Amino acid sequence: MQLKDRDLFRQQAYVAGTWMDAEDGASDTVTNPATGEKIGTVPRMGAVETRRAIEAAGFAMKAWAAMPAKERAVILRRWADMMVAQADDIGVLMTSEQGKPLAEAKGEVAYAASFIEWFAEQGKRVDGDVLQSPWRDRRLVVLKQPVGVCAAITPWNFPAAMITRKAGPALAAGCPIVVKPASKTPYTALAMAVLAERAGLPKGLLSVVTGNAGKIGGEMTSNPIVRKLTFTGSTETGKKLMAACAGTVKKMSMELGGNAPFIVFDDADLDAAVEGAIASKYRNTGQTCVCANRLFVQDGVYDAFAARLAAAVARLKVGNGLDEGVTQGPLIDMAALEKVEQHVADAVALGAKVAIGGRRHANGGTFYEPTILTGVTENMAVMREETFGPVAPLVRFATEADAIRLANNTEFGLAGYFYSRDIGRVWRVAEAMETGMVGINTGILSNEIGPFGGVKESGLGREGSKYGIDEYLETKYLCIAGM
Numbered sequence: 001m002q003l004k005d006r007d008l009f010r011q012q013a014y015v016a017g018t019w020m021d022a023e024d025g026a027s028d029t030v031t032n033p034a035t036g037e038k039i040g041t042v043p044r045m046g047a048v049e050t051r052r053a054i055e056a057a058g059f060a061m062k063a064w065a066a067m068p069a070k071e072r073a074v075i076l077r078r079w080a081d082m083m084v085a086q087a088d089d090i091g092v093l094m095t096s097e098q099g100k101p102l103a104e105a106k107g108e109v110a111y112a113a114s115f116i117e118w119f120a121e122q123g124k125r126v127d128g129d130v131l132q133s134p135w136r137d138r139r140l141v142v143l144k145q146p147v148g149v150c151a152a153i154t155p156w157n158f159p160a161a162m163i164t165r166k167a168g169p170a171l172a173a174g175c176p177i178v179v180k181p182a183s184k185t186p187y188t189a190l191a192m193a194v195l196a197e198r199a200g201l202p203k204g205l206l207s208v209v210t211g212n213a214g215k216i217g218g219e220m221t222s223n224p225i226v227r228k229l230t231f232t233g234s235t236e237t238g239k240k241l242m243a244a245c246a247g248t249v250k251k252m253s254m255e256l257g258g259n260a261p262f263i264v265f266d267d268a269d270l271d272a273a274v275e276g277a278i279a280s281k282y283r284n285t286g287q288t289c290v291c292a293n294r295l296f297v298q299d300g301v302y303d304a305f306a307a308r309l310a311a312a313v314a315r316l317k318v319g320n321g322l323d324e325g326v327t328q329g330p331l332i333d334m335a336a337l338e339k340v341e342q343h344v345a346d347a348v349a350l351g352a353k354v355a356i357g358g359r360r361h362a363n364g365g366t367f368y369e370p371t372i373l374t375g376v377t378e379n380m381a382v383m384r385e386e387t388f389g390p391v392a393p394l395v396r397f398a399t400e401a402d403a404i405r406l407a408n409n410t411e412f413g414l415a416g417y418f419y420s421r422d423i424g425r426v427w428r429v430a431e432a433m434e435t436g437m438v439g440i441n442t443g444i445l446s447n448e449i450g451p452f453g454g455v456k457e458s459g460l461g462r463e464g465s466k467y468g469i470d471e472y473l474e475t476k477y478l479c480i481a482g483m
Ligand SMILES: NC(=O)C1=CN([C@@H]2O[C@H](COP(=O)(O)OP(=O)(O)OC[C@H]3O[C@@H](n4cnc5c(N)ncnc54)[C@H](OP(=O)(O)O)[C@@H]3O)[C@@H](O)[C@H]2O)C=CC1
Pocket: 153, 154, 155, 156, 157, 180, 181, 182, 183, 184, 211, 212, 213, 214, 216, 217, 218, 232, 233, 234, 235, 237, 238, 240, 255, 256, 257, 258, 288, 289, 336, 386, 387, 388
C-alpha cells in the first residue's frame, strides 16, 4: 500500500488510549478482496480487552461530560479536519481492505468527516427546557444528559462513515464510545483512531477493539457500564444483539438490512431514472443497505427503461478499485459472491431473463458482472432478500396501486425510491411507502443532515441530522418545590 503517512496503518488495536496486541497474542489476517493478498494482521481480542475499554470509557466520561460542548466541539472539529486532510491515505487503506473504487472511498472519508463536523456543532444545541407548572410553588425543569458509555458494532461496507455516524453524536453529547469494527475492514477504523489521538481526544473516550465478534459483542451487550448499543449490519445479527441487550435494558439504535424498492412510473424522466438507478443500485457494487434491491417499472416505459439501463450498465468498469476509471470493485468475499450467484440462478430457473451480465467477471476472485434481470416476478429470492450485489431485477407493473403493494410487500423498510413528475402522485406514493426514507427523482439520499434510519425490521432510531443526537441523550425531569 502506497501511503504518504505510513503511521496511519496500524496493526494494533486502540484500547483505553493505548495501542496494544491481544492479551493472548492472537491475531486475524486481513486480505484485499480485489487481489486476495494479505494486507496485514490485527489483534484477535475478546471479552477481557473489551472490558478494559469499557472501564476506561466509564472513567474518562466524567471529565468529558463536564466539559462545555463548545470545548468538545473544538477537538471534534480538529478530528474532522484531519480526516479530510488525510482522505487520500485513508481512501487507499479503505479501497485495499474493502474493495470500493478509490473515488468512492475518498468520498466516504469526506462523508465520515461530515458527521463529526455536524455533531460537533449540534452538541452546542443540546438544550433543556422549563415547563409550565400546574402548581404555584413548584418549577418543572427538563435536563438533557449524556446517556453514558456507548458501544458500537459496525459493518464492512462503510468502514469509516458507519463509525463516525455513531462516534460523532456520542462524543458531542458527552459520551465515550467503544467501537468494534468489522473484521474485514479494521484498518480504516484504526487510522481514524490515530487521527482522533492526534486531534487531542482524551484517552479512553474512543477505543477500537478488533477481534472476535461474539466475545466482544457478548461483553458489550452484557456489561452494565454500557448504557447504549448502536449497530449497523444485518437484521439477523441485530436481532441477536437486541435480545442480548435485554438483560441490562440498554438503549439501542439498530440500522439493519433493507430491500429498497425503486419505482419508475410512466410519467418519469427516463434519463434521470436511469442515472438514479445506476447510482442507487451499483454504488459500492450493490453493497449498501439503501441500494435499490427491486426495480418496479410501469408497462409503458418498461422496455425503454430496460434498454437504456442496459446501455448504462455496459459502460461500468469492473476492476481493482485502485485502478484508474474503475467504477465497480469486487464483492467483499466468496460468501457474498455465492449469494449473488444463487439469487441470479434462482430467478433464471423461475423464468427471469438475463439482459446483461449474469455471471462471474473474467477478473476471477469475487468480481461479478453488473447484471440486469428482466421478467422478474414476486416469487423469486431477489424480491424477498437483500442481494447485496450488482444485480438489478426489473419487475413490470400496471397501476400505481400495484406499485405500492409490491413495494411494501416486505418485512424491511429502510429506503425506497420512485420517479414521477406528477405532483399528486409524488405525495401519494411518498406517504404510502412503508420506509424510513424516500428518494423522489433521485437515487442518492444520504448526507449528514437528513435523518437516516428505517421502519419495520430495518431498525430503530435515526442517525445523522438534528434528531441523531437524541439517541445519545437521556431526558431528566426535575420537580423543584419550596419556591
Ligand atoms: N445494514 C447494513 O448496512 C449491512 C447489511 N449487511 C447484510 O448482512 C449480510 C451479511 O453480512 P455480515 O458482514 O455477515 O453482517 P453482520 O451483521 O454479521 O456484521 C456486521 C457487524 O456485526 C458483527 N457481528 C457479527 N455477528 C456478531 C455477534 N454475534 N455479536 C456481535 N457482533 C457481531 C460483525 O463482526 P465481524 O465482522 O467480526 O464478523 C460486524 O462488525 C450482507 O450480505 C447484507 O445483506 C451487511 C453489512 C451491512
